[in-house]
Amino acid sequence: MNAIDTGTAALVVIDVQRGLFDTRPPPFEADAVVARINGLADRARAAGAPVVFVQHERDGSPLAFGSNGWSLESSLRQSPRDYVVRKTTPDAFLRTGLADLLQALAVDRLVLCGYASEFCVDTTARRAAALGFPVTLAADAHTTHDKPHLDAARIRAHHNATLPDISSFGVEIRAVDSDAIEFSRAG
Template structure:
């Protein structure tokens, strides 16, 4: 299988505190559905956790832990990161190469930061990327709501063609983890 599912920064300090991200519970439920289908299809599930010393996201503190309700299973993979880029100064690229991964499905938090940066970096590194359009989220900002930010990312990222590999944004229900192609084609 040359596909992996990346679950970015779905952590307690980000999801369990008030105010919560846009559609927090629904996003976790969609991620759990994606993860279950990925595992059933033999696709690796990679949980990526952000850490910042001296903050609620400090390594191994309660806030750094994965969000309550997120389904984690034996055999899942884990990556620690310190920047918005899940590849920068981490073992993610090495892990994906060892697993023979060439395509990524991406979901998680924050749509305009870690999800955006990781999707762009993955495409720049040659990975075809599918963004689970309804399984990433962020907090409302002064300039835009979490819903507006997610819509913006879903519209903008697929328009980037200069990296070469395609970036697609489709709903979590459309994402397929079995067979040759991970995107359900409506005409088949």
């Protein structure tokens, strides 16, 4: 394995919540994606890198704040040292404290994973790059549901191929399989 060292990164896990994963059918490769996220989180914590869980909420829906559906997916491994950010749009930075949290933690790059590839993962990756954060997209640790126009595997493949082609933000976005991502903390 040729490991990708992410430097002073935070792992940001987007919307891996019961209301999105405990569905019939579940998201594409749901169990494998959660296992990969757990592996990433374990490596991040072992290196002292922050782990941030982002949770979407919408009143009157299965993702209503505090509801069972809003809760993180039950097989995600969590630590009391992890951080939680609540959001109401596909952009994990918009009207949240994520940018301030990352600055306080001296994070200068992000590893992103979670749900949904074409909405919250894509939007957050683009916004992070626009804010100057290089992004490593865990290519096999984000997912979505099949859509009428395209199945989830191709949606994920599309985002893994197109996000790294964006250079106009001035920072790199790369898509790397989760087993090639290692974390380290400076100082």
